[in-house]
């Protein structure tokens with residue numbers, strides 16, 4: 073597996089996708105930091121960073137605009153930073169507002185939509201799904217062209233594929249029947265706006281209240297002028313995702329289910345003709361032989377009975393019998409996990425017909441600061457040989 077910087081050579085956009093909790097946010101932050109350290113101007117768009125990670129990147133509040141991470145912070149950690157790291161935390165609602173502002177033909181219709189109660193409800197609901205807004209922001213930043221590389225963390229959707237669908241869903245919503253009905257020249261909106269309201273409509277009015285209907289009418293009238301703009305933009309967002317300068321990295325865990333999901337996700341990417349770059353298997357249990365790292369333990373494959381007995385004997389010499397037994401069991405459990413992970417990763421590589429899998433070990437601590445990210449990057453940015461060597465020296 074080539075290191076991440078080779079995979080990303082010549083790319084403008086890196087999208088870290090995968091199901092929730094596998095380490096997408098961590099990986100995106102680490103990749104962005106690593107690429108910046110190597111000299112690029114990088115911006116990472118994070119969605120839901122853990123508070124401590126956000127703090128350590130200087131992302132204290134939702135800003136919806138990129139802020140540069142203080143270079144001094146890297147110096148303090150002894151991390152050489154040749155480029156620039158920028159970060160932003162996505163604010164989906166603000167992104168939607170910006171989008172409307174951009175699509176609105178004039179200031180007046182912009183303000184009418186933004187101030188409209190129906191819009192506020194709909195935008196919250198749409199923005200709540202976050203996926204589309206993430207794509208939007210990505211597109212906007214890419215168009216501005218201020219950065220060499222954009223790294224996108226994806227929302228914690230239950231289904232990793234949801235966000236791939238997001239541009240289509242927005243278009244569907246806009247093209248959808250209910251909106252069309254409202255926006256037809258003779259549609260409800262026109263009728264409410266006009267004076268000739270039918271009896272049914274006046275009953276409806278009495279039930280829901282005139283203000284609400286007026287709001288609806290106004291919203292759809294103002295929105296209708298923006299539909300074409302939205303559609304065109306959704307199309308360009310889709311094109312950007314499929315661009316050869318974009319790279320999807322699938323992040324997954326080593327357990328069976330995340331691996332199956334990664335296989336499925338990879339297939340969907342290929343079907344959608346989206347550029348797949350590789351898989352990052354995070355939180356891997358490395359076999360402990362390697363962890364001991366003195367070359368003495370050559371029990372490749374693990375589970376070796378002699379090895380277990382030897383371990384027990386060695387432990388018994390240092391600990392009381394009961395404790396030695398439990399430590400040995402714990403060790404055996406860990407070994408079993410490591411073997412399971414290795415099998416799953418092999419399965420993954422076979423399914424994807426790729427050697428492009430990078431393993432990152434399950435670190436002893438959560439990754440919440442630049443030092444933690446640097447530790448992750450020892451794996452992400454290492455050649456295969458370096459990776460093995462590091463693993464061997466980890467004891």
Ligand SMILES: Nc1ncnc2c1ncn2[C@@H]1O[C@H](COP(=O)(O)OP(=O)(O)O)[C@@H](O)[C@H]1O
Pocket residue numbers: 091092093094095096097098099121122228354355356432433434435436437438439440
């Ligand atoms: N390799 C790792 N070793 C140990 N902890 C990790 C590792 N990768 C991520 N974590 C921790 O796991 C948690 C979830 O990671 P996160 O990146 O937020 O996942 P996601 O964005 O996919 O939901 C965080 O607390 C993070 O610090």
Ligand SMILES: [Mg+2]
Pocket residue numbers: 093096097098119120121225226227228
């Ligand atoms: Mg996340």
